[in-house]
Amino acid sequence: MSVARFKDLCVDVSSVGPMTEFWETVLGLSSSADAAADGPVPLRGDLPGQTVWINKVAEPRTVKQRVHLDVHTSAIADLETLGATVQSPISAEQSWAVMEDPEGGEFCGFPRDSVPAYRLMEVVVDSVDPEAQARWWHGVLGGDFNAGEGKPYSWIENVPGTPFDYFVFIAVPEPKTVKNRIHWDVDAGTLDAVLAAGATLLRPQDDAIDWSVCADPEGNEFCVFLPKPEDV
Known part of the structure; x- marks a missing residue:
């Protein structure tokens, strides 16, 4: 049984304006009028899970x-x-073509004869042990686990709440060294359940943030949002 549900994606950038325009068009989303002047900019689609936050970082x-x-x-x-x-x-x-966004961040473009309105196909995560990573996230988020026989990748699909097809975990030789510039957020009933599954708590919810920052077994950051008192 899963312990969390996919919520949305976050992309760290150096220049909010240009990168908002870039990802808004690439993903088929709309920048939101509810963005704070000095805060992250949400890009939104038709479904809640199609939200992508553009976050300025130093x-x-x-x-x-x-x-x-x-x-x-x-x-x-x-x-x-x-x-x-x-x-x-x-x-x-x-x-497919391996691309770089205007700030040098990698992404892949897959040409299609018919392009859907929401254009994110999958989220790909470099992994030292892709099967273990896919199994771990399958346990946290649910969906269906798959391992490519003889292939250097594993994936999960049909994950509740995800508006894209796959989370793919692909083998690379190098370990993680710096904070990821793309991460995802999850909703969970309790933080304890996420930690019991094997996550590491990096920063608990406090007066400055309404979420807890955690890491998966290979150190990939993700944020956990808990029910607000009025929702309980």
Whole structure:
């Protein structure tokens, strides 16, 4: 039985305005009028889970992103027009292009004949042990666990609340070294249940934040939101 439910995604950026415009168009979302002048900007779709928060941070991107987004697109050239650059083009062995956003963050573009209104296809997480990571998140979020036989990746799908198809965990040789620039938030009944599942508490909810910051077994940050008193 799962102990949490997917809530939304968060993307750390250095320049909020340009990156809001970029991801708004790439993902097929709309910037929200309820954004605070000095706070994160929410991009929203038709479903609550289609919310993506654009968060300004002081530190620039310094290493390959450990979490990246795969998106549907009508053409790779359309992404380039928005300010993305091609890192690795489509080839006979690769049906997608590895891209960099305007701040150098990696993402992948998958050309489609028909592009859905919401264009996020999957969230991909670099992992030392992808099967263990997929099994752990399957236990936390539910859905269906899958392991690619003889393949260096595992994934979960049909995860309640997720407006995209897959969480994919793919093998890489290097461990995590810096804070991820993309993370997801979850709703949970209790923080204790998330910690009992094996998460590490990095920062508890306090007067400054309405959530607790946790990490999964490989150190990937995620935020846990608990029911508000009026919702209990």
